[in-house]
Amino acid sequence: MVHTQGARRRRLAAIGLAGAVALSLSACGSERGDGGNQGGGSGKVGGTMIFGAAGNPKNFDPIFNDDGESFRPIRQMYDTLVQNKPGTAEVAGALAEKWESSNEGKTWKFTLRKNVKFHDGTPFNAAAVCFNFNRWFNMKGAAAQSQMIYYGDVFEGFAKNEGDATGEPVYKNCEAPDEGTAVLNLNKAKGAFPAAFTLPSLSMSSPDALKKYDADKVVQSGDSFTYGAYATDHPTGTGPFKFQSYDRAKGEITMVRNEDHWAKAKLDKIIFKIIPDENTRKQELRSGTIDAYDYPASADYKTLKDSGLQVLIRPSFNILYLGINGKNTPALRDLRVRQALAYGVNREQLVKSQLPEGAEVAKQFVPKAIAGYSSQVQEYKYDPEKAKQLLKEAGAENLKLKFYYPTEVTRPYMPNPQELFTVIADDLKKIGITIEPIARPWNGGYKDDVQKAGKHDLHLLGWTGDYNDAGNFVGTFFGRAKAEFGYDNQELFNAIGKADATVGDEAHKKAYEAVNADLMSKYLPAIPVSNTTPGIAVSSKISGVVPSPLTDERFNTASKE
Structure with missing residues (x-):
C-alpha cells in the first residue's frame, strides 16, 4: 500500500x-x-x-x-x-x-x-x-x-x-x-x-x-x-x-x-549542563550562564519574558495520570474505589492553579489531536461526596495508600512533581484516605520502584506521545500486564491488541475510540489528570x-x- x-x-x-x-x-x-x-x-x-x-x-x-x-x-x-x-x-x-x-x-x-x-x-x-x-x-x-x-x-x-x-x-x-x-x-x-x-x-x-x-x-x-x-x-x-x-x-x-x-548544524558545540533544581536553571538562564532549559514553571512565563527571554510553547501532545497499583492493596482492585479516587481529585482546580496556560483536564488517556479520541466517555467531575459514598459502598473507608512521586525531574506533563503531589494528596485526604508520601529520584529509584517493582499504591506519571498513534498511549500504558498498575485483564489486552493490528485510517480510529470508552467506564486502571502545553x-x-x-x-x- x-x-x-x-x-x-x-x-x-x-x-x-x-x-x-x-x-x-x-x-x-x-x-x-x-x-x-x-x-x-x-x-x-x-x-x-x-x-x-x-x-x-x-x-x-x-x-x-x-x-x-x-x-x-x-x-x-x-x-x-x-x-x-x-x-x-x-x-x-x-x-x-x-x-x-x-x-x-x-x-x-x-x-x-x-x-x-x-x-x-x-x-x-x-x-x-x-x-x-x-x-x-x-x-x-x-x-x-x-x-x-x-x-x-x-x-x-x-x-x-x-x-x-x-x-x-x-x-x-x-x-x-x-x-x-x-x-x-x-x-x-x-x-x-x-x-x-x-x-x-x-x-x-x-x-x-x-x-x-x-x-x-x-x-x-x-x-x-x-x-x-x-x-x-x-x-x-x-x-x-x-x-x-x-x-x-x-x-x-x-x-x-x-x-x-546532510542538514549540518550551525552551532559548533552543544553542552548539556545538568542542573536538577528548576530555580537554579532559571537563574542561570537569566544570568547568561546557560542558553536554554526545558519546562519552565508556568508562573515564571511572564517574568522570563519581561527579562527579555523567550518562552517557546509546544502544542499539547501529552497526558498526566494518577496511576493505581492494585497488586499491594486489594481494595484498589474494586472499580468503585478507583472511581472514588477519580471523583475525589479536583482536577479542574489543579489545572488552573498548577499548570501552564492552555492546559486542560484530561477526559481520557489520549490527547484530543489523536484519531481514536472518543467523544463518548464516562466523565468524573469533582464530587467528594460521591467519592465518599463509593468508598463506603466498597467497604474501603479507612484506606491507607503509599503515594509515590518523583524528584530531580520536570516533565512536560509534570512541571513540578512535588506541588502536584501535594495538591492531589490533599484532595484524597479530604475524602478520608490516609496518604503515606514517598519521594524517589527520577533516575535513582522512582522509575524502578514504580514501573519495575510495583512497590507503590498510587503514583504520578505521564506520557508525551512518541509518535502519532493512539496505541502509543493506551497500548503503552495498558496493553499488557505491568508492575506499574498491578493490573491483569486479558479482555482489555485483547481489545488493545486488536485495535493495534487494525490497519486503515477509519477502522483504526474506531477501534481505539471503543477502547478509550471502555477504559473510562469498565476498567479505569488509572485516572487521567491533564493535558499540558509545555x-x-x-x-x-x-x-x-x-x-x-x-x-x-x-x-x-x-x-x-
Whole structure:
C-alpha cells in the first residue's frame, strides 16, 4: 500500500487541530522526506549553546532508553529511518528518503539516503539497517530485554523471550537487496507504522562501534543496571552532533558538530549542563550562564519574558495520570474505589492553579489531536461526596495508600512533581484516605520502584506521545500486564491488541475510540489528570529552536548570535 500524507492531514484539520501543529496519522505511506533537510537558524555559524538539563541521562544507547532526559542528547547524536517534521508530528524522511508498505502492512521497503556515514567513518547502508534490527530482535538476556521498553512495546517480542516479553514477535527479518534498499518483513501488521519508526529508541547505531564497545552487555544488580562502554562513553550515530565527552563530576555532556551531516548544524558545540533544581536553571538562564532549559514553571512565563527571554510553547501532545497499583492493596482492585479516587481529585482546580496556560483536564488517556479520541466517555467531575459514598459502598473507608512521586525531574506533563503531589494528596485526604508520601529520584529509584517493582499504591506519571498513534498511549500504558498498575485483564489486552493490528485510517480510529470508552467506564486502571502545553525557556541570543509537540527538538536548526 502506497500513498501520500495529504488526505490524512485534511482529516485532522477537520477535527479541529490548530495550524500550530500538522499531524499525520498514516498507517502506511510513501513520501520523499524533508524532515532532515532543514538548515540551521538565521544566525551566524559557530558558537556553543549550553542547555540546562534537569537530570542525568540513563545512558546513550537509544535502544536501552525510555525517558526525556536521555532522549534529548540522543536526538542530537542519532538519526532514525524516518522522523517528525520540525514543529509537527508529521512523518517525514530522515535516513530513509522514501518508504512503502505492501503485503497488507507486513512488508516495509525503505529507500535510503546516499553517502551517509556514522561518526566513526563507517558507511550507513542497508546492511547497517539490518544489523540494527537484527541486534534488537536477537538481544539476549532478561536484563537487556527489560531495558528495551519501546522495542518491546512496538515489536512485542524477541527471537527468544527471556524477560517480560511473552508475545509473538512482530519482527520477522530484514533484507538488504542492495546498499540503498532495506526491507523489513513482519509477522503481523501494525497500525502504528510508519509513525513508530520515528522513535528515538529505533535510531541507527554504527555496527562496528556496537561490536567494538560491547554494546549488548547489560548486567542487573538488584534494581540497578550497568551497561557496556558503547552506552556509557562511545555512542556512535549519524546525527548532526557527535559525542565528545561526558564529565560526570561536573555534570556536563559535550557534543560537537558533525561536518558531514546532510542538514549540518550551525552551532559548533552543544553542552548539556545538568542542573536538577528548576530555580537554579532559571537563574542561570537569566544570568547568561546557560542558553536554554526545558519546562519552565508556568508562573515564571511572564517574568522570563519581561527579562527579555523567550518562552517557546509546544502544542499539547501529552497526558498526566494518577496511576493505581492494585497488586499491594486489594481494595484498589474494586472499580468503585478507583472511581472514588477519580471523583475525589479536583482536577479542574489543579489545572488552573498548577499548570501552564492552555492546559486542560484530561477526559481520557489520549490527547484530543489523536484519531481514536472518543467523544463518548464516562466523565468524573469533582464530587467528594460521591467519592465518599463509593468508598463506603466498597467497604474501603479507612484506606491507607503509599503515594509515590518523583524528584530531580520536570516533565512536560509534570512541571513540578512535588506541588502536584501535594495538591492531589490533599484532595484524597479530604475524602478520608490516609496518604503515606514517598519521594524517589527520577533516575535513582522512582522509575524502578514504580514501573519495575510495583512497590507503590498510587503514583504520578505521564506520557508525551512518541509518535502519532493512539496505541502509543493506551497500548503503552495498558496493553499488557505491568508492575506499574498491578493490573491483569486479558479482555482489555485483547481489545488493545486488536485495535493495534487494525490497519486503515477509519477502522483504526474506531477501534481505539471503543477502547478509550471502555477504559473510562469498565476498567479505569488509572485516572487521567491533564493535558499540558509545555514550554522551553530560551535566551534571546538563540534562534532557530523549533518547539515540537513530541519534545522532539533537534538543535541542528539552532543558531547563536
